Amino acid sequence: MGILRTIIAAGRVAEPAGPPPAGEDLPAAARLRGSLQLRHVDAGSCGGCELEIAGCFSPVYDAERFGARLVASPRHADGLLVTGVVTQNMAQAVRETHRALPEPAIVIAVGECACNGGELDDGYGVVGPVSSVLPVDLEVHGCPPHPDAIIAALRRVTGR
Numbered sequence: 001m002g003i004l005r006t007i008i009a010a011g012r013v014a015e016p017a018g019p020p021p022a023g024e025d026l027p028a029a030a031r032l033r034g035s036l037q038l039r040h041v042d043a044g045s046c047g048g049c050e051l052e053i054a055g056c057f058s059p060v061y062d063a064e065r066f067g068a069r070l071v072a073s074p075r076h077a078d079g080l081l082v083t084g085v086v087t088q089n090m091a092q093a094v095r096e097t098h099r100a101l102p103e104p105a106i107v108i109a110v111g112e113c114a115c116n117g118g119e120l121d122d123g124y125g126v127v128g129p130v131s132s133v134l135p136v137d138l139e140v141h142g143c144p145p146h147p148d149a150i151i152a153a154l155r156r157v158t159g160r
């Protein structure tokens with residue numbers, strides 16, 4: 001009973017939702033209205049973008065209330081959430097994970113490294129940004145991007 005009383009006393013802790021986005025300018029593959037299951041792939045990140053993604057799916061930002069969810073298998077996903085610059089060791093894994101997604105699949109690049117190479121672009125083991133191995137539908141800029149920016153991108157796709 002103690003835990004129940006604490007939950008009731010704490011109330012809702014998530015950030016205010018704000019109005020739903022328009023999203024009409026997105027490509028057809030990105031218009032997965034209502035629900036979006038995402039497989040996340042770290043292609044060569046420093047770990048900063050993952051912290052912010054974890055924050056997005058925490059009770060504070062609660063991305064699931066907008067219809068976005070992380071799933072364990074690309075077979076169950078509508079899209080790919082890619083963080084980090086694509087390293088030579090991960091390039092094939094990124095391509096194959098994308099191939100395992102049912103069509104139409106959306107690709108969202110999260111963070112400067114994923115969008116344009118960022119700080120790590122000239123590393124010796126780097127292939128390039130995500131667009132060098134996959135067609136990218138949405139980019140979320142920032143190093144790392146704020147959870148608000150990541151959630152705004154996910155809401156553009158779900159329309160919620």
Ligand code: SF4
Nearest residue numbers: 046048111112113143
């Ligand atoms: S964008 Fe910044 S935080 Fe994200 S992986 Fe690159 S260096 Fe790290």
